[in-house]
Structure formats: structure tokens, C-alpha cells
Amino acid sequence: MAKSAICIISGGMDSALAATIAKKEGYEIIGLHFNYHQRTQKKELEAFELICQDLDVAKKYVIDLDFFKQIGATALIGDEFDVPTDGLKPGVPITYVPFRNGIFLSIAAALAQKHKANAIYIGVVEEDSSGYPDCREHFIVAMQKAINLGLNENEVIIKTPLIHMKKSEIVKKALELGVCLEHTWSCYKNEEKACGLCDSCRLRLKGFKEAKAIDPITYESIPEDI
Amino acid sequence: MAKSAICIISGGMDSALAATIAKKEGYEIIGLHFNYHQRTQKKELEAFELICQDLDVAKKYVIDLDFFKQIGATALIGDEFDVPTDGLKPGVPITYVPFRNGIFLSIAAALAQKHKANAIYIGVVEEDSSGYPDCREHFIVAMQKAINLGLNENEVIIKTPLIHMKKSEIVKKALELGVCLEHTWSCYKNEEKACGLCDSCRLRLKGFKEAKAIDPITYESIPEDI
Numbered sequence: 001m002a003k004s005a006i007c008i009i010s011g012g013m014d015s016a017l018a019a020t021i022a023k024k025e026g027y028e029i030i031g032l033h034f035n036y037h038q039r040t041q042k043k044e045l046e047a048f049e050l051i052c053q054d055l056d057v058a059k060k061y062v063i064d065l066d067f068f069k070q071i072g073a074t075a076l077i078g079d080e081f082d083v084p085t086d087g088l089k090p091g092v093p094i095t096y097v098p099f100r101n102g103i104f105l106s107i108a109a110a111l112a113q114k115h116k117a118n119a120i121y122i123g124v125v126e127e128d129s130s131g132y133p134d135c136r137e138h139f140i141v142a143m144q145k146a147i148n149l150g151l152n153e154n155e156v157i158i159k160t161p162l163i164h165m166k167k168s169e170i171v172k173k174a175l176e177l178g179v180c181l182e183h184t185w186s187c188y189k190n191e192e193k194a195c196g197l198c199d200s201c202r203l204r205l206k207g208f209k210e211a212k213a214i215d216p217i218t219y220e221s222i223p224e225d226i
Numbered sequence: 227m228a229k230s231a232i233c234i235i236s237g238g239m240d241s242a243l244a245a246t247i248a249k250k251e252g253y254e255i256i257g258l259h260f261n262y263h264q265r266t267q268k269k270e271l272e273a274f275e276l277i278c279q280d281l282d283v284a285k286k287y288v289i290d291l292d293f294f295k296q297i298g299a300t301a302l303i304g305d306e307f308d309v310p311t312d313g314l315k316p317g318v319p320i321t322y323v324p325f326r327n328g329i330f331l332s333i334a335a336a337l338a339q340k341h342k343a344n345a346i347y348i349g350v351v352e353e354d355s356s357g358y359p360d361c362r363e364h365f366i367v368a369m370q371k372a373i374n375l376g377l378n379e380n381e382v383i384i385k386t387p388l389i390h391m392k393k394s395e396i397v398k399k400a401l402e403l404g405v406c407l408e409h410t411w412s413c414y415k416n417e418e419k420a421c422g423l424c425d426s427c428r429l430r431l432k433g434f435k436e437a438k439a440i441d442p443i444t445y446e447s448i449p450e451d452i
Contacts, residue, residue, distance in 0.1 A: 061296060067289040067333065073340040092378045098339035099332055102376045106328040107293065113324035114299040134376035142375050146368035150328045150360035152318045 002028040004058065005119035005159070006108045009033055011047030012186045013204060014123030014162055016054075017174045021161045022121045023055055024177065030115055031060035032108055036068035036097075038076050039083070039190040050183035059115075063107060073098055076188060083188045085197035087223070093130055093199060095188060101134035102143060105158065109147040112156045121159045128166045128207075130199050137163050167207025175213060182216035193220045202226060228254040230284065231345035231385070232334045235259055237273030238412045239430060240349030240388055242280075243400045247387045248347045249281055250403065256341055257286035258334055262294035262323075264302050265309070265416040276409035285341075289333060299324055302414060309414045311423035313449070319356055319425060321414060327360035328369060331384065335373040338382045347385045354392045354433075356425050363389050393433025401439060408442035419446045428452060 005027035007019040022029055033048040035041050045062065052060050068077055075081035075094040084093060101124065108120045124135040133139060137160070144158045162170055174181055186204045187194035194201050196219035205226045208215040231253035233245040248255055259274040261267050271288065278286050294303055301307035301320040310319060327350065334346045350361040359365060363386070370384045388396055400407055412430045413420035420427050422445035431452045434441040 063293040071336050071340055096378055098336035099376050102332040106332045110297050110324035114297055133378050139375040142372035146372045149365040149368050150325050152322055152359050
């Protein structure tokens, strides 16, 4: 039986690359996607489906987490706050979703138990990112320890192949491995085209610029300082 | 502003006592209950509502986790496995729900972030229990560390006042603190009366017997060896 990995695939460039690396490392992929009332739920789900096709995944789970709406407290869900579009600022931005990766990894751990999978891939990026605390390596290491203490005779390693990459390195690696970047969606806003102005678009655009590569998706606008 | 605690209240005796202790320790209680397609979902929710009334909670959350059905892999959900009724055995029983407490605590952590609560109460019991790995102190300590690394400037302590108690001590403490035990539901089966035969009923009955106390709820049958 092939070794299998639970791959958390949001639909963005990072998770698409992380899953592609899992495949390259010989894992059979169990794709895991979350609908949590994020503004771009529909776009992200479409991207997930396309990425799963590209990677020929063995099995996939689309999990609805309606309760994120009950929690709120983030600009990515509901209308309480606007998505900032005026550039990256120091500190944790209002797009932080409380303990999102902790919840995602806990559910991935339960699926790992079910499928006797020994790896979970997640495309978190520590430095060249929005600075969410649940994307840092210290957090991932602590979560892995907790997961292994809470599971029943199933050892799991959380693989974070992008955690210390710069966005430009992610772009280069994705192009090198043939990730279909036109199938990915990174924008925080829910418009026809990617807005180009939210933190996520800015980070992606900066990555492509520094990698001297062309982003295959189209943008509503591109900031002058990128 | 009063200090507040997220109290995970399943509806059983243990979580009712844990929440009562939270109140005694001066916390304003934010009650948190999960519907996860467990066989006794309806009974547990009723118990939760009664316990919240008894404790005069400040706020309550009932969170639906439909995805537990997609995960399954436990006798507590669906019809894949029967609930064992032939007595407690060594090892982790089939009633173990993969990483349930990890998922519950992760969601509690997100709510703690939202409400700036600094404590989470959970009624886990380590020794005198079914031996679920996610009820052990090592797991809770690791999870607390992960939570504090993943949250944004909000320190949380996970309080487990029952973790080293015997079931008989839990019964005695609950009686001492005036917990309405007739409002709690522990049975794993979904019948009108508690079955008396599942592991959870057996542990509860044994606790009352050793505490030389009378359980105010009625049972379908009581095993001879208790």
C-alpha cells in the first residue's frame, strides 16, 4: 500500500505547491479543503477541484465549517470588517482568522487517524507572509506534538515544505515543478478577477516580480509600488 | 470586566462539574457545546441547556460539526460499529472519536481569542476512564502550548480540574458543590433511559457505588458486577 498524506489545499499557490511536493515525495494524496464562509469560498473551492485534478488525488474531502461564522472576529468572514487594501503593515492584520490552522490541523489529524496516514502537508509560510501566529514553525512543531499525543497509535509528521521560503522562491519552485498556477486563487476579495490590492495579492505579485516571472492569472489592478 | 472562561460542556457529569468549578473559581462562563452526530446528540444538547440554566451562563455556543460524520471511524457516530456493552476492556475502545478533544479545544481556543477569555475548562479524566489518548494530561499540556503559540496575543490556560480524580471523587465533589446531576447525561446509547451497560454508564455507576451515593437518573438495567 502506498504511503498517504493528508494535504490541506486551500486553493492558493502555496498549498498547491505543498501538495505537489507531497506527490513528488511519493505520497498518495488525500486532498482536504475547508469551506468556512470565507469571502472567496466559491473561488477557493473551484481552485481546489482543479488542483486535485492536476495532481490526480486518491481521495478528497470538502469539509464545511459553518461555525467559523459564529466565531467571526476576522475580515475574511462576514461584513464586520473590510479587507485592507492599502498595503502590508507591521503586526498581525485583521485578516487573521482565530486559530484557523489549529482547527484545520486538528481535523487533518482526525483524518490521518482514519486513513492511517503518517503525514499532513500544509503550505504555511513564516517570514514572507502576513505574520499570522498560526503559520510559524514553533506553532507547527507544538501542534505536531499535541497531535501525536492525542491520536491512537498513529504517528504523524506535519510537513511544511514552504515555511522558510520567500514568495519568489515559491513561485520559482512552483514553475520548476509544473504547478498549474493559473488554477490557483490567492485573492482575499470575492470579485471576478483578483483585486491586486489585498495583502494576499500583493504578496503574490511581489513574489512573481522578484522571481522575474509572469503570473498567469489576471488582476483588476496592480499597485504601482510592486 | 469579570474574567471569563470557555467551558466545554458535553452534558455529562464530568463537564457539568468542571463548569461548576469554573464558576466557583470566579469565572464568567461561556458555555460551549458540540453537536457532532454522536448517537446521543439530542439528549446531550438537552443536558447542556439545563446545565447552562443551572449555572446561569453569560453566553452559550452550540456548534454543529457535521463533518464528524465524514470522518466516522468510531462507534459513537453512524452505524459502522456497535457501542460495546460487555464491560470495560484494556486498550483504547472503539468509542474513541479520532482527535475529538483536539478539535474541541481548537475551536474553544478560537472562541477564547474572540472573547479575550484566558481559560478553557474541559472535564477530561485520565485514569478512571475509557483511556482515550486525548484525555491525558500530556496531551492537554501539549495542546495548551500549541494554542498559545497559535493565538494572537491572548494567553490561555486549559483547566482540567477532574483529570486526576477517580469517578467516585467526581461524584462526591459534584454532590458537595450542588451540581444538578439529574440534568446530566452520560450514556453512549440513544434510548429513553440510560442503558447501564455501555462503558460510560458503567464508569458512572461504579463512581456512585464507590461514593456510596444514589444516582438520580434512571437506568434500563444495572450490571450485576457493579
